């Protein structure tokens with residue numbers, strides 16, 4: 001009887017949490033080149049997979065990412081949007097941003113436009129007004145060697161299940177938990193914990209409740225990683241936010257901190273995000 005009562009209470013709590021959750025619908029844009037070739041090889045079930053992984057973290061933060069299936073997929077021909085520019089090709093990145101924002105302006109404002117490319121393996125987004133879409137590679141074009149199940153994947157490389165969750169963080173105004181400081185200059189002061197960030201136009205974290213993070217490139221991959229332990233970098237002991245969605249450590253289950261939740265909420269007051277989930 002006591003177990004039944006507990007089960008009912010847990011069920012009611014789950015229903016209450018679901019009712020409190022803000023729904024964030026997405027619109028998947030399956031890209032191809034201008035002539036219709038090189039169609040992004042993304043499938044409905046892969047988008048569900050990415051949305052499910054995102055919701056494992058985002059529902060705890062009070063948001064449910066909603067993808068309804070085929071009716072939430074549109075096809076668009078654009079060689080520019082279907083191609084990830086090379087790292088230092090700034091003109092091409094700017095062209096992508098202009099074209100991407102133009103397309104976003106033509107799409108329903110109540111959904112997050114998520115562009116799926118055929119070319120490139122990286123994903124990106126940025127805050128309201130700057131980048132009003134998420135650009136992702138196709139699921140099969142991602143690779144994460146550090147995954148807990150990587151050994152069972154071809155070439156020790158699994159699809160990056162948490163990539164969409166991370167890029168959504170950028171879309172809602174979150175910066176990385178780490179900076180680009182070289183490892184031999186990493187200190188607790190310059191690794192994070194400042195109030196500068198995306199809103200100030202620089203790359204550092206803009207919230208204060210993630211621990212200083214020297215970044216995944218500086219923190220060696222050891223058994224301590226993903227067990228939330230301390231790691232020495234440049235002679236300093238760091239305890240980075242191993243599980244944070246905006247880190248590159250890829251430890252599961254991922255987390256969003258209270259300050260990050262505040263930043264997400266703040267971004268929803270921006271005109272480019274304020275109608276999400278609010279249209280019929």
Ligand SMILES: [Zn+2]
Pocket residue numbers: 166170176
């Ligand atoms: Zn990122």
